[in-house]
Amino acid sequence: MQPSQPKNLWGGRFTGKADAGFAEFNQSFSFDRRLFAADVRGGIAHCEALVHAGVLTDAEGEQIRSALGKILELGESDQKYFEELSSEDVHSFVEARLVEMIGDLGGKLHAGRSRNDQVATDLRLWLRDEIDRVQTNLRATQHSLIEFAEAHHGVVIPGYTHLQRAQPILLAHWCLAYFEMLARDRERLDDVRKRVNVLPLGSAALAGTSYAIDREAVARALGFDSVSRNSLDAVSDRDFAIEFLSTASLVMMHLSRLAEDVVLYSTSEFGFFELSDAVATGSSLMPQKKNPDSMELVRGKSGRVFGHLVSLLTTMKGLPLAYNKDMQEDKEALFDAVDTVNACLSVTNTVLQNVRVNDAVARTAATGGYANATELADYLVRKGVPFREAHETVGRIVTQAIERGIQLNELPLDDLKSASELIEEDVFEALSLESTVATKAQIGGTAPERVRAELQAAKDRL
Ligand code: ARG
Numbered sequence: 014m015q016p017s018q019p020k021n022l023w024g025g026r027f028t029g030k031a032d033a034g035f036a037e038f039n040q041s042f043s044f045d046r047r048l049f050a051a052d053v054r055g056g057i058a059h060c061e062a063l064v065h066a067g068v069l070t071d072a073e074g075e076q077i078r079s080a081l082g083k084i085l086e087l088g089e090s091d092q093k094y095f096e097e098l099s100s101e102d103v104h105s106f107v108e109a110r111l112v113e114m115i116g117d118l119g120g121k122l123h124a125g126r127s128r129n130d131q132v133a134t135d136l137r138l139w140l141r142d143e144i145d146r147v148q149t150n151l152r153a154t155q156h157s158l159i160e161f162a163e164a165h166h167g168v169v170i171p172g173y174t175h176l177q178r179a180q181p182i183l184l185a186h187w188c189l190a191y192f193e194m195l196a197r198d199r200e201r202l203d204d205v206r207k208r209v210n211v212l213p214l215g216s217a218a219l220a221g222t223s224y225a226i227d228r229e230a231v232a233r234a235l236g237f238d239s240v241s242r243n244s245l246d247a248v249s250d251r252d253f254a255i256e257f258l259s260t261a262s263l264v265m266m267h268l269s270r271l272a273e274d275v276v277l278y279s280t281s282e283f284g285f286f287e288l289s290d291a292v293a294t295g296s297s298l299m300p301q302k303k304n305p306d307s308m309e310l311v312r313g314k315s316g317r318v319f320g321h322l323v324s325l326l327t328t329m330k331g332l333p334l335a336y337n338k339d340m341q342e343d344k345e346a347l348f349d350a351v352d353t354v355n356a357c358l359s360v361t362n363t364v365l366q367n368v369r370v371n372d373a374v375a376r377t378a379a380t381g382g383y384a385n386a387t388e389l390a391d392y393l394v395r396k397g398v399p400f401r402e403a404h405e406t407v408g409r410i411v412t413q414a415i416e417r418g419i420q421l422n423e424l425p426l427d428d429l430k431s432a433s434e435l436i437e438e439d440v441f442e443a444l445s446l447e448s449t450v451a452t453k454a455q456i457g458g459t460a461p462e463r464v465r466a467e468l469q470a471a472k473d474r475l
Pocket of ligand 1: 041045101102128129132336338340341342
């Protein structure tokens, strides 16, 4: 069945029909129907404001309100409701459905409002709820990081700089690094939400409304914290959406780095992790393969979200005030960013519950590679040697050890002593993996007692 064609919203000025190709190009209804519930809610609040302003009688207001309520029900219960009526966008759709249900009275609702304020209002209402959903998912991922850390509290892995083994760290410390990143993302999202939660409705296209609409009351009815102070700004900026995309990009950047670590640690070259079958795939050709597709996709999808950020910035940068149709491009960017971030958080969460840790391999890696060289320099500093000199001395010791193909603590005491008289028997204890980790006991360090306290603090913060 062909969808029926409602009348244009701008009948009077036009005698001709829109070109079919242009109409399809111009429409946003195929995607902005996602704003349907927000649009109806905004309509109900506006209807109440018009009653209050004396533009609608109580009876008219009641009729419109109850019709909008029915429209919401019909739309939420059956997708076909959207297919039966072709519309340019969700705002014209809801209005057409209203007129279809209650006749000319439906046309009274648009006094003092424009689709420009509707779209800005809908988008803010929708994004506000979505931010809350992203927050919940971020929190769940933080929770999984803590669980993973607690389950492997004793595990030591090499910490890297330049992807060269640097110093041993606790795996739990690595987990908490990502916990902190996501904690900042959550703070940023909280902050974005404040600027999202401002009501544009009542801007009436661009100049403000001449009806006695109590915008503060509309804001309260829709749960907005405040009303926009300038009608031109309210209908024409999308900085709130860009701010969200930028925060979402940071979330994706963090998830992508976590993904990259997991991918690396799951290679046979590293071998610290093995992903369970639940979050890995095989190869159609090579029988031995186990591929970390889950994490690769999280890493890969960061590109889409960064792209949406740049795309919306670019769309907005040259626009004259106030509304321009270019801005219709904001929605697909925002929708896809929200979906991508939520999906990536959810998969990351599942992966964290499906990583097997190879304790012994990680320990061997953390013990080798001279990752305790800094500890030897610190040992000399504790004996009064200036750090620069200690660094130089240990550098020479490392060269000797490399030449002989052994670790620092495998060098005989006499050889160590010939590099520095201050080195004594207690050096071997100092160079042990346990001691190397345990000395990093200040705030922010990887010592087990410190990490245990941070884990507790992390749980309290959740
Ligand atoms: N579909 C439009 C958008 O998404 C709604 C606003 C249209 N306003 C207008 N004057 N054409 O931006």
